[in-house]
Amino acid sequence: MPDYIADLRALIGHRPVNLMGACGLIRDPQGRLLLQRLAGRDVWALPGGLCELGEPPLATLQREVWEETALTVQAATLLDLLTTPLRTVPGGDQAHFYTAIYRVDAWHGTPVPDGVEGVELAFFGPEALPALRGQPGEYARAWLGGHRGHEL
Numbered sequence: 001m002p003d004y005i006a007d008l009r010a011l012i013g014h015r016p017v018n019l020m021g022a023c024g025l026i027r028d029p030q031g032r033l034l035l036q037r038l039a040g041r042d043v044w045a046l047p048g049g050l051c052e053l054g055e056p057p058l059a060t061l062q063r064e065v066w067e068e069t070a071l072t073v074q075a076a077t078l079l080d081l082l083t084t085p086l087r088t089v090p091g092g093d094q095a096h097f098y099t100a101i102y103r104v105d106a107w108h109g110t111p112v113p114d115g116v117e118g119v120e121l122a123f124f125g126p127e128a129l130p131a132l133r134g135q136p137g138e139y140a141r142a143w144l145g146g147h148r149g150h151e152l
Contacts, residue, residue: 002050002051002052002053004052004053005017005019005050009093014088014091014092014093014094015094016086016094016095016096017093017094017095017096018095018096018098019050019051019095019096019097019098020050020051020057020060020098020099020100021048021049021050021051021057021060021097021098021099021100022048022049022051022057022058022060022061022064022099022100022101022102023045023046023047023048023049023061023064023099023100023101023102023136024046024047024048024061024065024073024076024101024102024103024104025046025079025101025102025103025104025140025143025144026047026065026069026071026104026107027104027123028123030123030125031125032123032124032125033123033124033125033126033129033140033144034047034069034111034121034122034123035121035122035123035124035129035130035132035140036068036069036113036117036118036119036120036121037113037118037119037120037121037122037130038117038118038119038133039115039116039117039118039119041133042131043130043131043132043133043137044124044129044130044131044132044133044137045118045132045133045134045136045137046132046136046137046140047064047065047068047069047071047118048060048061048064048065048068048099048136049064049067049068049117057078057100057102058076058078058100058102060100061073061076061100061102061104062076065104065107067114067117068113068114068117068118069109069111069112069113069114069118069121070109070110070111070112070114071107071108071109071110071111072107072108072109073104073106073107074105074106074107074108075104075105075106076102076103076104076105077102077103077105078100078101078102079101079102079103079143080100080101080139081098081099081100081101082097082098082099082101082135082136082139083096083097083098083099084096084097084098084135097135099135099136101136101139125144126141126144126145129141129144
């Protein structure tokens with residue numbers, strides 16, 4: 001969680017806030033999707049996270065992908081903006097989440113998990129997707145299944 005959110009929570013407690021984030025659909029040359037297995041959980045997720053204060057979503061995508069995978073995002077296209085109804089997270093904080101979903105069109109590097117948020121990185125085809133976290137995971141499953149065999 002970005003530091004500014006902890007500072008904000010110290011002022012407002014558990015009251016609702018809007019939180020913006022970004023995540024990326026990163027594919028290898030075979031069209032498989034890059035996912036990270038989250039630390040301490042038996043679930044996989046797209047690389048991504050919450051925006052820092054004043055940080056544009058594309059910059060968030062680039063920073064989070066670098067931090068979580070050691071990949072450099074060279075080009076990305078905004079596909080959608082996902083929204084959630086008011087949610088209460090563990091600990092009692094309330095938030096509406098807004099997640100920019102990007103298709104990463106060009107990237108460079110070798111995927112390496114950060115060992116903090118993610119403990120494993122792997123590419124998956126549509127027929128082999130593991131359990132995915134949340135609304136971005138549902139979007140990724142539908143998107144990958146709908147684009148099988150198509151050049152994007």
